[in-house]
Amino acid sequence: MTNPAPPFLPRAEVVVDLDAIAANTAVLRERVGRPLMAVVKADGYGHGMVPAARAVLAGGADALGVAVLDEALALRAAGITAPLLAWLHTPGTDYAAALAADVEVSVSAEWALDEVVAAARATGRTARVHLFADTGLSREGATTAGWPGLVGAAARAQADDDVVVTGLWSHMAYADAPTHPTIAAQVRVFDEAVAIARDAGLTDARRHLANSAATIALPDTWYDLVRPGVALYGLDPLGGDPAAYGLRPAMTVRATVALAKRVPAGVGVSYGHTYFPETETTLALVPVGYADGVPRAAGNRAPVLAGGSQRTIAGRVCMDQFVLDVGDAPVAAGDEVVLWGPGDRGEPTAQQWADAVDTIHYELVTRVGGRFSRRYVGSAGAI
Numbered sequence: 259m260t261n262p263a264p265p266f267l268p269r270a271e272v273v274v275d276l277d278a279i280a281a282n283t284a285v286l287r288e289r290v291g292r293p294l295m296a297v298v299k300a301d302g303y304g305h306g307m308v309p310a311a312r313a314v315l316a317g318g319a320d321a322l323g324v325a326v327l328d329e330a331l332a333l334r335a336a337g338i339t340a341p342l343l344a345w346l347h348t349p350g351t352d353y354a355a356a357l358a359a360d361v362e363v364s365v366s367a368e369w370a371l372d373e374v375v376a377a378a379r380a381t382g383r384t385a386r387v388h389l390f391a392d393t394g395l396s397r398e399g400a401t402t403a404g405w406p407g408l409v410g411a412a413a414r415a416q417a418d419d420d421v422v423v424t425g426l427w428s429h430m431a432y433a434d435a436p437t438h439p440t441i442a443a444q445v446r447v448f449d450e451a452v453a454i455a456r457d458a459g460l461t462d463a464r465r466h467l468a469n470s471a472a473t474i475a476l477p478d479t480w481y482d483l484v485r486p487g488v489a490l491y492g493l494d495p496l497g498g499d500p501a502a503y504g505l506r507p508a509m510t511v512r513a514t515v516a517l518a519k520r521v522p523a524g525v526g527v528s529y530g531h532t533y534f535p536e537t538e539t540t541l542a543l544v545p546v547g548y549a550d551g552v553p554r555a556a557g558n559r560a561p562v563l564a565g566g567s568q569r570t571i572a573g574r575v576c577m578d579q580f581v582l583d584v585g586d587a588p589v590a591a592g593d594e595v596v597l598w599g600p601g602d603r604g605e606p607t608a609q610q611w612a613d614a615v616d617t618i619h620y621e622l623v624t625r626v627g628g629r630f631s632r633r634y635v636g637s638a639g640a641i
Contacts, residue, residue: 283317312639
């Protein structure tokens with residue numbers, strides 16, 4: 259699935275290395291030695307959901323996970339037949355479409371299970387269901403008080419052949435802080451929830467709790483399968499160097515200088531004149547901005563590779579563009595700038611950007627887009 263580089267540099271593009279995604283998947287799968295559900299929600303964390311799905315499957319993923327049903331149906335429409343779980347649903351979700359596409363669904367409450375059962379009876383298909391326990395994140399999931407009722411209803415529905423409960427699961431609040439006391443507390447609550455489900459006869463459902471951070475750092479949370487997301491794309495969920503775990507970032511974000519010009523010392527740069535060069539210098543205009551997912555907060559903070567060196571964005575990021583002060587470097591219109599990438603060509607990484615703008619790399623890679631084009635390199639998962 260390699261698209262060759264064009265003979266000229268496009269205005270702005272996100273380059274995704276599919277072989278890196280496959281290799282990261284293989285590293286994680288070998289690390290845990292058990293089934294791996296690769297999470298490809300949010301357009302594959304900004305990398306492209308369908309190509310990313312094919313790449314993780316090429317790397318040895320056993321199943322795929324997405325948030326919403328539309329994502330699952332898009333994967334099926336693309337011809338992907340791997341086991342697939344969708345977990346974030348609202349009242350009135352078209353579970354009949356999920357059943358027709360052989361998509362497993364998660365439920366967090368009895369009313370949601372009732373909707374799934376109704377779809378199963380209407381279609382004559384048995385629904386494959388994962389029950390979600392809230393073990394301390396206070397987000398999705400049945401509370402400790404509500405869990406026995408959900409489990410009992412699911413066991414009755416399974417006895418009636420309306421559903422088969424294939425998973426018992428939860429999500430962690432502090433896996434990226436491996437010594438945090440909430441981890442042991444959530445594991446304890448999860449084990450108690452599993453025991454209730456087992457006592458109700460749900461003995462075949464697989465247990466899963468570990469996200470990317472837990473897949474890397476918390477073996478006691480691996481249970482029957484792991485569920486990594488951002489680590490598949492080569493980003494360290496603990497905020498460090500992904501190479502320490504054998505992972506390589508798959509995304510490079512680059513653009514082409516639109517204009518370069520010499521300006522005298524002291525001129526105000528960009529909206530609000532929050533930057534003034536101290537000496538005569540060259541300013542380079544980069545034609546991407548917050549409409550393309552470049553955080554406005556990156557102004558005067560985030561690094562960019564240009565003219566062979568990392569340089570901090572000069573002044574405010576605008577809707578469509580930002581400015582770099584490149585000093586006396588021979589930067590000209592048409593030259594490449596790199597916002598972030600793997601880091602092995604001297605370019606900043608997504609982690610550096612996250613540190614600079616006080617966010618997480620998850621947000622950066624999933625929000626970048628807008629008018630960036632996307633190009634794939636590597637052959638993993640190619641049709």
